[in-house]
Amino acid sequence: MRSFFYFWSAVGVLLTGLYWLMYRRGFTFLNHAFVLCFFLCLPLLFCAVNVWGPSLAIEPRLLRPFAFLGGYWLAFFHYSVYAGILYILLRLAGLLAGNGAAWQHAYTLYAKGAFVVVMAILVYGAWNAVHPVVREVEHDTGKNLPQPVKIVLVTDIHLGSLFGRQYAVELTELINRQNADVVLFGGDQVDNSLTYLLREKSYEPLQNIINKYGVYGILGNHDHFDGRIQTELELFHSVGFHMLVDEAVDLPCHIHLVGLEDYRSEPRNPYLERLAGQDPGKANLLLEHQPRRFWEAEKAGYDLYMAGHTHGGQQAPLNFVTKRMYLLDYGSKKFGNMMGITSCGYGLWGSPVRIGSTPEIVVITLK
CATH class of the missing domain: 3.60.21.10 (Metallo-dependent phosphatases)
Structure with a gap:
């Protein structure tokens, strides 16, 4: 099971840079280096909690917020992958069409919309998960x-x-x-x-x-x-x-x-x-x-x-x-x-x- 967490955390780190590049186009506050560092730390946190968490002498109730944060990252990563695939297709279409001003505007609008939609999915899914x-x-x-x-x-x-x-x-x-x-x-x-x-x-x-x-x-x-x-x-x-x-x-x-x-x-x-x-x-x-x-x-x-x-x-x-x-x-x-x-x-x-x-x-x- 450890290999599963190692693999997906490594994939998460590699792909984080790609969806960060997409999202920062839509929102300037995401341009800061500390935001990128925060994004990069989340897959590592997910791995750490699941692999080494049980061996740490920490009360589960104290470790739980970090487990939730890592878990929310996994869902954010999941839906960001879909958003990123569509973004790449949009960029390819724009490249073939000459990447004019209209396409540049379309990239920005898409990045904003994708970030808002993914965050909305995350919020709804988090609420839904605890309302049986x-x-x-x-x-x-x-x-x-x-x-x-x-x-x-x-x-x-x-x-x-x-x-x-x-x-x-x-x-x-x-x-x-x-x-x-x-x-x-x-x-x-x-x-x-x-x-x-x-x-x-x-x-x-x-x-x-x-x-x-x-x-x-x-x-x-x-x-x-x-x-x-x-x-x-x-x-x-x-x-x-x-x-x-x-x-x-x-x-x-x-x-x-x-x-x-x-x-x-x-x-x-x-x-x-x-x-x-x-x-x-x-x-x-x-x-x-x-x-x-x-x-x-x-x-x-x-x-x-x-x-x-x-x-x-x-x-x-x-x-x-x-x-x-x-x-x-x-x-x-x-x-x-x-x-x-x-x-x-x-x-x-x-x-x-x-x-x-x-x-x-x-x-x-x-x-």
Whole structure:
């Protein structure tokens, strides 16, 4: 994972000079050398927080402002790249047309407009990222359940450098307002390092989740990055989570629940079929982090397949990438007799900015 941060920070430093040259054409205050130095320091800050932050003896709450600043840079960089590509095309068109006074004026207007638009996207995306919604889904399993079962699905909370204890408090309050029978966590409880959770104990507020039949969780790809899986399992077990790693459990509400290990760790997982419930009177549910096995789950007889991982692209137009990668990168869809649900997640990775998706929990009513 460190190589990822090294690479993109290096790319960020190299491209910073290019979009600085573009933006300074529109606004004179950007011409100062200290502005360029500030821009150049941001990708280095992003790298430092993510690579060396966990090893520093600094309280997470003190490090968090720097994590946010580096994260905002990542979103600013992302959209500045698109603006820069269009600027280069505009300059090429102007070059072919002779670069007259009208074209010079057009370059300046574009630079001003691009900077304002990117900053507006950043501000909106930052606000959107911390205003979650509740998405509701109903599904008739055809299993004659004695009464409807309300499930709250929460995926990708990514506790770490960006979001910590207060974030978990707010999430717990939101879950408790739903009066859930069962609460499911769909992986990526941890962002990149377990150290932040151990120092801040950001997992502790989750012990206050109110439910009837239990809180269950699985592992995601980010949960494996730190390499301390057993420690993570023990932490969440201590706050009342039943962590399912290729395991199944039968709930009193006539539900057979299966939780699988992350696809990256077990791309060919025999437990999908092996653990499928055989009782025709129980709803057969499968919880997996990455939404990759809808048809396999339908064939195995599951009534409901739940996943997360994609973040809905997190920042458009990356949602077009996730749409090409997964059969269902976000939303709800029937696959034969099975309902498939992919959540865009409650938390974030890398950048506290969401464009084109809104953080959510999913309330599923089974009948």
